[in-house]
Amino acid sequence: GQGDGKSKSSEAEQTAKADEVAESNISGDGSSTVAPILEGIVEEYSASHPKTQVSVGVSGTGGGFEKFINGETDFSNASRPVKDEEAAKLKEAGIDYTEMKIAYDGISIVVNKDNDWVEDLTVDQLKEIWTENGKNKKWSDINPKWPKEKISFYSPGTDSGTYDYFVNDILEGKDLVKNATLSEDDNVLVKGVESDKNGLGYFGFAYYLANKDQLKVVKIGGIEPTHETIKSGTYTPLSRPLFVYVKNKSVKENASMYNFMKYTIENAGEMAEAVGYVKTPDEDYKKDLESLEGLK
Amino acid sequence: MATKKLEEKTVQELIEQSQNQSSQLTEKLMPKLLFIAALVSVLTTIGIILTLVVETGEFFTRVSVWEYLFGKEWFPFSSTDPTYGIWPLLMGTLKVTGIAIIVAAPLGLAIAIYLSEYASDKIRQVIKPILEILAGIPTIVYGFFALTFVTPLLQHIVPSLKIFNALSPGIVIGIMILPMIASLSEDAMSQVPNSLREGALALGSTRLEVALKVVLPAALSGILSSVVLAVSRAIGETMIVSLAGGSTPKFDMQVTDSIQTMTAYIVQVASGDAGYGTTIYYSIYAIGFTLFFFTFLMNIAAQFLSKRFREGY
Amino acid sequence: MIQIEKPREIFQTNHLNVWYGEQHALKDINLSIKEKEVTAIIGPSGCGKSTYLKTLNRMVELASNVRITGDILYKEENILHKKYTVERLRTKVGMVFQKPNPFPKTIYDNVAYGPRIHGIKNKKMLDEIVENSLRKAAIWDDVKDRLQHHAYGLSGGQQQRLCIARCLAIEPDVILMDEPTSALDPISTLKVEELIQTLKQNYSIIIVTHNMQQAARISDQTAFFLHGEMIECSQTNKLFSSPADRRTGDYISGRFG
Amino acid sequence: MIQIEKPREIFQTNHLNVWYGEQHALKDINLSIKEKEVTAIIGPSGCGKSTYLKTLNRMVELASNVRITGDILYKEENILHKKYTVERLRTKVGMVFQKPNPFPKTIYDNVAYGPRIHGIKNKKMLDEIVENSLRKAAIWDDVKDRLQHHAYGLSGGQQQRLCIARCLAIEPDVILMDEPTSALDPISTLKVEELIQTLKQNYSIIIVTHNMQQAARISDQTAFFLHGEMIECSQTNKLFSSPADRRTGDYISGRFG
Amino acid sequence: MNLINQKEILHRIQSRVNLNRFVKGVFLVATLLVLAVLALLLFRLISQGAGHLSLDFLGNYSSRFAAKAGIKAALVGSILLMLVVAPVTLIIGVATAIYLEEYAPKTKLTNLIVINISNLAGVPSIIFGLLGLTVFVRGLMLGKSVLAAGLTMSLLVLPVIIVSSQEAIRGVPSDLREASYGMGAAKWKTILHVVLPAAIPGIATGCILALSRAVGETAPLVILGIPVIVYFLPTGLLSEFTALPMQIFDWAKRPQPEFQTVAAAGIVVLMVFLLLLNSLAVYIRYKYQKRY
Ligand SMILES: Nc1ncnc2c1ncn2[C@@H]1O[C@H](COP(=O)(O)OP(=O)(O)OP(=O)(O)O)[C@@H](O)[C@H]1O
Ligand SMILES: Nc1ncnc2c1ncn2[C@@H]1O[C@H](COP(=O)(O)OP(=O)(O)OP(=O)(O)O)[C@@H](O)[C@H]1O
Ligand SMILES: [Mg+2]
Ligand SMILES: [Mg+2]
Ligand SMILES: O=P([O-])([O-])[O-]
16 A cells, blocks of 8 residues: 555655545445445545444445445445335334445446357347246247357346346346345356356346456347447446445444545546446536535 | 471461452352353343244234245245245255265265274374365355355256255255264264273274274264254254355255255345335345244254263163 | 293384484394293383383384394294284284273183184184183183173273183283273272282283383383383393382382373 | 380271272271381382371371271271361371472572471571481481582482481481382482381381382281282281282282282 | 085185275275365366466455456455354354353253254354345344354354364363362363363364454355445454455455456465364464374
């Protein structure tokens, strides 16, 4: 950390010191999709603000909200908007919060490298493949030309925002195939598809990018997920926003929290790009900053 | 002589003088304090049982006991029709445990016999600490080893092996519990008095005959107890199966496919975390209770066996 | 006149030395053991009596770090020779220990153990061997009705006689006994002593004892050990009545030990 | 004519019975121990010698399931009385064990242990007690230059004398000794025996021994125990020359045990 | 007289001796096999992690860039965790052992405590995680702090230290106790001045074993929800923290293959840490061994 500090201008360092009031703790939890962005931000922030102690757990969006509701955390990362029940519980617990949109993610559909039959799927095909119908699905059920082999499914776990989004928006609330390997741990999914010729999986764009060479990405309606297609909104419906939910009270009472969140919003776009997601338009960040100022 | 007499008196007199109250109080108080410390372990058990029972009770207000005990499908994440049949998870646990025992019991016993009946003191003094090292390796390390080394290696031998499967974690858990079997069995066997070995050797027995006909029968319940304890360890093992076993509860006999054990399910839910108060949240306590129940039975069995064994002499 | 047959030698020890690591436990022992006699070995604690006995069936090698030099001839064959199989030796040279050590099995299985490991499986034959051995060990009447009972249910003296029976079952030539009565009560001691007297008609017996009266009562020949050396060995009544060495005299008159 | 002072009795045992669970280890023992004399207790293994000794300082109660009836008067006080504090008794009645059992501490700390736990902290005083006790135990010259060395560095005989010194440090009246020389070599045995002879000028000594010659050599009075009963107790030379009971005679002539 | 055919027996001996030799070989091979697995495991981990090991690795916080990722927070966290576990288990464990060995009457309650302890030793660690989550993290509101994790781990390893302390205390020759009682020392004094000093090596060994277990356990930490993105050192017992196995678990789960190397390096650090602890145990044992 120290080495990085030196490269920065001494002026920046001084302001950093100046707005660091005293020792303080900030605790966050939540989405594993958002975690890489926050990890980068916390890493950079901690280097210049050693007195502010930010810890971030990775319990998935749902798990994060659970702790947020319990009052255990100051902010919660989410890869989907807060659900109605969660919002109700938060209200019940008397926790006021603010939603910050910090980046976009494109859910990528991937298959094994040796899979030479699937190139492109329509949204309807996707739905047909992934919806539970009581049978063991074969590739040939979708397209008779494809092999008569059973598909192995890999999906993020039920508590992840990615799962929720996929089930709600693609499967329209129907059950996901039951014999899918579910895991909060995206590495599990990457490894699974990578090692299984009949593997089929989906997860955040960042994880696909990080393992580009081991996997083959499937086009959806002819569109491949890339920075451009996600940002421009052409990769639909599989691109989605990522959020940080901030506890208002924490920002009000803790100057460090304000500082940290400000830093987060200012740097989220850049950090998102660095770890493989896509910036939101600049207006979004401006709006986030304004609402943050409003909390102070 | 005169000074001696004087001194003689002084020592006993001094002793008489210093029979102080505070030390008598300490003597009275200490056993009570120590007893309280001893109760901590009992409180721990009570705490575990209470924690598990309360939340499990809540679980069974939502899911029928019948479904839980006899259902052959475990799919709590379904938004329309969640099912909570323990058998797929139980099956995953049994597969892994079975493989582990197949690996660990023969090897562990062979090592135990070698150490207690054949090896010289020197060799024993070298090998036992190495086994201890093996026993002291954290399970996360074994898990990593299973995932990044054993599974790829096995895939060369069994091409149909999935990246997550029962075989690899089973074998690695076997390696993990092996030292336990080896060293507890060795203890049981070396507790068989040397006089019996001498008696047998003096009749012209070979070492093998001594081991199989005298020592093993005498130490049998001790050995069984070590195996039962090892089974209990395998059932409760978490990190290895979490890393290398996968997360697909299935009710079948396949060992090359992804599975899920009871422990891995708890980790999955706890690190993903279903919302507080959902049925899924309570289900980990039900599973925890089941796990506790099984290992409890095993431990009782092990104790019974080893007690029976010790009564032999 | 009755012609007395001179007993042959069954064991001949020449320049025997035994070390446990650095400790020189037996020093240049030269001793002949006669066939079908009782030889007693006496001496204070730690003088090497047990070590000597255990060297005769090479059980001494069970301890780690043991080093042996010299010769021991058993029926003219050097048992310390590398190629000599100890299992063969030990079927010929049986041993009874200080503490009775029956196996945790039934009485029958205890006696049948030896024949069984030597490959005798015929049930009738085993029955016969068991009965015979128990009779010879003078314990048949005590146990004939409970052969299938556990051996640990017997008293100490009975257990010791069972161990003798177990040893007899494989029909050895020699029986080594290391303080066989020291863990027994007086009555059991008496029984075992009587038994030894009977057995000596068929077996050569070497007995270690700390009880000089016992040595005097039952042995034909007595050897006195001290600090790993054999001080003196002669006819028992001679050794006790007129010891050749002053130290023997001191010991048997209880001046030390 | 020199007037012989009749020794007073320091211990008086009346109808003493001790059970370990079901086992009746001591049966109706009546025995008086005289002050400043050496009383030897002999008898075969398991006859209750140690049990009797340990009852005198109530160490026997350390075993579980012990039951005691009868009286033991120490200086006219009944030590078996409930209210009698054992710690007080044991500071008066010291004990030396069969196996030398120094603490794993330095020689100095071993001897100073007793005074220290009884609250004597003064360094100078302790020094004096330690030297004095070591002198009395005839081991001062052996160890005076290495008081701060570990006690386990001493030989067995030295360790046993150290244990005696440790016991003397709290100035008891009586010293109980349970086969104090049986783990020692002849030379150490001799030294300890000589020491006992000296100590008897100031202390009453009760010694259990399995060595009848030893009992004959050092004791004034000898008691013979058998199967938990006291068969006979009289002047040592009388008991050995003309025992009143046939069993005593059998035992001392080595007919059993 | 001869029921036994001595010739035949002597004939058979050779084949029995040969069988014995063969089986001994088989057992030896089995033993070597296990040693080989251990060697393989260590070799594999070290060769995989070696490239990433450096002083920077010890001195840096974790990072999103594998090349920069370090283990500082986890290492300090684990040490702090030990500082909680050591005194808690030592006091409760040794006290329990003393009670059971020296004072406990032979009652049903005592028996229950004894059985309970050996049962507790067999309860899966993940269940202690559930207990800790309910009692310490939420019940006593300690949060995901060093203290909460430390107490959870303490309960988990308590049986280890109790059992080895019991053995150590039992191993103190009873004649030392008798010597002390024989001089009029009361019970607690005897325990304090004779029994405990003599039992120290065994107790220390047990304590270290318990600590190694506590340092290596992962499952309870996962259940407690110990965070992994931590760029600060814990400041106190109530501070949040991360620990070695948690950090390794996190790295091992990451999708970028370079992090596998980082995980392996983390494992090497963890193993060295445990090795140091164990050498300490061996040293203590060695130093006090020649005592009896
Ligand atoms: N396994 C061993 N390792 C090292 N030294 C030993 C071993 N066995 C015996 N010794 C030593 O060898 C010497 C002779 O021992 P041995 O057992 O032969 O004596 P013993 O005359 O039978 O004594 P006892 O009457 O006490 O049985 C003793 O000093 C003993 O300490
Ligand atoms: N702690 C105990 N529990 C049960 N029985 C015991 C205990 N201690 C001794 N005994 C029994 O009490 C009887 C007398 O034992 P004691 O130790 O007094 O004999 P001893 O004469 O000292 O024998 P030795 O010469 O072998 O030391 C023996 O039968 C013994 O088995
Ligand atoms: Mg001997
Ligand atoms: Mg005794
Ligand atoms: O961890 P998630 O981003 O999938 O909720």
